[in-house]
Amino acid sequence: MTEEKPYHHGNLRAVLLEAAVALVGERGPKGFTLREVARRAGVSHNAPYRHFASGGELLLAVAEEGFERLKETMELAVRRGAKAQDRLQLSGCGYVEFALRWPHHFAVMFDLPRELPENCEKGPTGLGAFGVLMGCVEDAQAEGTLPAGDPLPLALTAWSLVHGVAKLAVSGALPMGPERTLEFTWQATAWLSTGLRNAASA
Amino acid sequence: MTEEKPYHHGNLRAVLLEAAVALVGERGPKGFTLREVARRAGVSHNAPYRHFASGGELLLAVAEEGFERLKETMELAVRRGAKAQDRLQLSGCGYVEFALRWPHHFAVMFDLPRELPENCEKGPTGLGAFGVLMGCVEDAQAEGTLPAGDPLPLALTAWSLVHGVAKLAVSGALPMGPERTLEFTWQATAWLSTGLRNAASA
DNA sequence: CCTACCGATCGGTAGG
DNA sequence: CCTACCGATCGGTAGG
Numbered sequence: 001m002t003e004e005k006p007y008h009h010g011n012l013r014a015v016l017l018e019a020a021v022a023l024v025g026e027r028g029p030k031g032f033t034l035r036e037v038a039r040r041a042g043v044s045h046n047a048p049y050r051h052f053a054s055g056g057e058l059l060l061a062v063a064e065e066g067f068e069r070l071k072e073t074m075e076l077a078v079r080r081g082a083k084a085q086d087r088l089q090l091s092g093c094g095y096v097e098f099a100l101r102w103p104h105h106f107a108v109m110f111d112l113p114r115e116l117p118e119n120c121e122k123g124p125t126g127l128g129a130f131g132v133l134m135g136c137v138e139d140a141q142a143e144g145t146l147p148a149g150d151p152l153p154l155a156l157t158a159w160s161l162v163h164g165v166a167k168l169a170v171s172g173a174l175p176m177g178p179e180r181t182l183e184f185t186w187q188a189t190a191w192l193s194t195g196l197r198n199a200a201s202a
Numbered sequence: 203m204t205e206e207k208p209y210h211h212g213n214l215r216a217v218l219l220e221a222a223v224a225l226v227g228e229r230g231p232k233g234f235t236l237r238e239v240a241r242r243a244g245v246s247h248n249a250p251y252r253h254f255a256s257g258g259e260l261l262l263a264v265a266e267e268g269f270e271r272l273k274e275t276m277e278l279a280v281r282r283g284a285k286a287q288d289r290l291q292l293s294g295c296g297y298v299e300f301a302l303r304w305p306h307h308f309a310v311m312f313d314l315p316r317e318l319p320e321n322c323e324k325g326p327t328g329l330g331a332f333g334v335l336m337g338c339v340e341d342a343q344a345e346g347t348l349p350a351g352d353p354l355p356l357a358l359t360a361w362s363l364v365h366g367v368a369k370l371a372v373s374g375a376l377p378m379g380p381e382r383t384l385e386f387t388w389q390a391t392a393w394l395s396t397g398l399r400n401a402a403s404a
Numbered sequence: 405c406c407t408a409c410c411g412a413t414c415g416g417t418a419g420g
Numbered sequence: 421c422c423t424a425c426c427g428a429t430c431g432g433t434a435g436g
Contacts, residue, residue: 012405028316029231035430044406046432054431111313113373114230156376157390161359164366171315174358188359195397214421237414246422251416 025104066105073098084139089189092162099166227306268307275300286341291391294364301368
């Protein structure tokens with residue numbers, strides 16, 4: 001019953017974002033409501049309109065926050081590798097790591113294209129994270145550890161693999177815990193990496 | 203305005219399933235309502251209760267139908283290959299083919315764990331489709347074209363790859379059309395296949 | 405950022 | 421399988 005209200009000073013937007021993530025995480029897209037978000041934030045059901053024109057725009061903001069964190073997580077992961085081939089695997093592990101750490105963001109980013117007003121941002125911002133992956137592929141090509149040619153199919157294949165791992169892991173379809181999931185990701189990306197290296201051509 | 207009503211003879215259940223898929227496809231999970239389904243089926247908003255206790259159970263039925271079709275699609279695809287290695291790739295292509303052909307089923311199957319009453323069925327039924335993939339891996343191991351050992355990690359990796367391709371393709375994230383997507387899937391699975399074949403160990 | 409207030413829709417029950 | 425009917429909730433507007 002006792003609620004502190006530090007958001008009266010201007011951080012309501014951040015509080016709303018947090019509440020939105022928690023709500024969509026607990027009840028799913030269907031249970032997500034602007035009124036319930038406001039309720040959890042401790043404000044009137046009308047206050048959110050000061051910051052977002054609709055529930056969809058709130059979710060869009062959550063997605064954008066997620067894409068930014070995803071990019072950062074991948075960039076951080078990539079730093080742990082010296083060879084481009086290793087960095088490619090590490091970027092994939094970063095991708096899965098992000099999904100495991102912020103599953104609700106991940107869900108909003110990829111499961112709610114319909115809810116978002118205009119997912120035109122998904123391109124640009126999403127490209128930031130994808131760019132990390134593309135960079136690794138191009139570096140590996142320059143190193144000669146990946147075959148020359150159009151890097152796009154190689155990158156899309158790597159993306160598909162880790163996206164699948166992330167999706168299945170988050171939904172609980174993989175028969176292992178979070179730690180094992182990262183080990184599995186490393187193994188899986190290593191196998192793919194071997195295949196890409198020995199590829200005839202793109 | 204003029205509606206034919208053949209479902210008064212007992213096929214209302216099938217009509218409801220069809221309407222449910224169309225609805226969730228058009229408006230997403232959030233717009234899915236038992237009343238709207240009934241409306242589209244041309245019956246009173248209460249008629250669906252004769253067949254389903256809730257909207258979640260209707261969606262569960264859709265998911266089960268989907269898992270069955272997925273298994274059939276994969277089994278059909280696998281028949282086109284002689285060598286186990288080829289069949290493994292073909293099963294993956296069948297997976298993606300299914301997702302492209304019935305994207306709404308695919309979405310219900312994997313994006314709505316929360317909506318479903320008890321997704322205990324996702325294991326057994328889903329295992330039917332996964333079993334096809336596992337069978338290919340085990341056959342390839344017997345053939346000697348895949349390294350011996352626990353087939354599960356190999357199968358999970360293959361599953362992850364095609365699941366990722368399917369997810370990204372359905373959401374429109376892959377920069378290509380449906381036909382190209384299948385070609386891409388064949389390419390990607392070929393690369394992975396090469397990697398798995400040259401793997402040190404599982 | 406809040407208190408009314410609106411029309412619309414929903415899930416579910418009653419009773420047939 | 422249908423017609424009422426219920427309480428609850430929602431998005432959005434008015435007006436401050």
